[in-house]
Amino acid sequence: MIERNIESWAVHEACHQMFDEGLALMLTQVSEPLLFFLHGYVLRENLRTHMEFEENLVLPLYEETVSDPPPAGSVAEFFDDHEMIRRHGAHLLDIALQTEFKEIEPSLLRQTLGAFDDLLEHHHERERKYLYSALGRHLDAGRRAAVEDALSEVERFPLEEYRGQLEALVQSDDFRNLTIPYRDWCMMLRRGQLHDLDESFEAACQLSPLWSEKERSVLQKLLSRDARLVETFCAIQDEDPREVAREERKVDQTLRSTIQYGVRAFFREMVTVEDD
Numbered sequence: 001m002i003e004r005n006i007e008s009w010a011v012h013e014a015c016h017q018m019f020d021e022g023l024a025l026m027l028t029q030v031s032e033p034l035l036f037f038l039h040g041y042v043l044r045e046n047l048r049t050h051m052e053f054e055e056n057l058v059l060p061l062y063e064e065t066v067s068d069p070p071p072a073g074s075v076a077e078f079f080d081d082h083e084m085i086r087r088h089g090a091h092l093l094d095i096a097l098q099t100e101f102k103e104i105e106p107s108l109l110r111q112t113l114g115a116f117d118d119l120l121e122h123h124h125e126r127e128r129k130y131l132y133s134a135l136g137r138h139l140d141a142g143r144r145a146a147v148e149d150a151l152s153e154v155e156r157f158p159l160e161e162y163r164g165q166l167e168a169l170v171q172s173d174d175f176r177n178l179t180i181p182y183r184d185w186c187m188m189l190r191r192g193q194l195h196d197l198d199e200s201f202e203a204a205c206q207l208s209p210l211w212s213e214k215e216r217s218v219l220q221k222l223l224s225r226d227a228r229l230v231e232t233f234c235a236i237q238d239e240d241p242r243e244v245a246r247e248e249r250k251v252d253q254t255l256r257s258t259i260q261y262g263v264r265a266f267f268r269e270m271v272t273v274e275d276d
């Protein structure tokens with residue numbers, strides 16, 4: 001019983017419980033992919049700061065105090081898990097945008113989220129079983145308290161605090177001024193009708209007054225780049241079909257990266273306002 005208390009880390013469990021709550025909420029939002037994307041973005045930020053903390057403080061401490069971890073509990077395994085979580089998290093957000101803008105079946109989003117959930121669960125179990133339990137046995141009370149205090153201070157965005165704001169953002173004109181022209185563009189791209197656009201993406205997307213000067217200027221540059229790419233794409237229509245398909249993928253991915261930048265700019269602005 002005593003050993004069990006030593007090995008379990010309530011502060012770490014609370015962090016992972018917050019990730020699980022985010023996943024559970026996203027599971028209810030697969031048919032609202034933009035909201036899913038925003039919540040996914042918050043979850044990814046929370047995971048990012050948590051993993052950076054573990055990589056910079058917890059894992060070096062583990063390496064220093066535990067001399068012979070089993071292969072499944074090696075430092076390399078934890079780094080590999082984190083890398084997979086980062087990659088899969090980015091993929092999940094990308095699928096959310098594709099579900100919204102390319103009208104992909106929400107079942108793919110649900111499946112991708114399920115796989116991400118399994119990955120996080122597996123990683124959490126590995127941390128419980130090897131990393132934190134071993135640290136609990138090896139660290140003296142003072143060092144352990146220092147880790148727990150630092151872990152509880154890692155920056156995070158609580159779901160309840162942001163939930164209402166994200167829901168309002170999805171409905172706002174500022175947000176829709178970016179996403180609606182984007183959706184039109186995706187549709188024209190799919191139908192091979194980009195030549196027929198009478199207004200450029202750049203002009204159709206209205207830059208939100210909520211963004212900082214710097215973000216507006218970055219987004220303006222991204223939109224100009226997108227406009228040039230689309231122009232190039234339209235010019236190669238009669239060439240090799242593989243080349244056309246390749247260029248189409250490029251335009252598609254590039255436009256998606258622009259919309260992601262815009263959405264993140266909204267989120268950063270909300271967080272900044274929150275901090276003031």
Ligand SMILES: [Fe+2]
Binds near residue numbers: 050051054082123127
């Ligand atoms: Fe971790």
Ligand SMILES: [Fe+2]
Binds near residue numbers: 012016054127
């Ligand atoms: Fe963790």
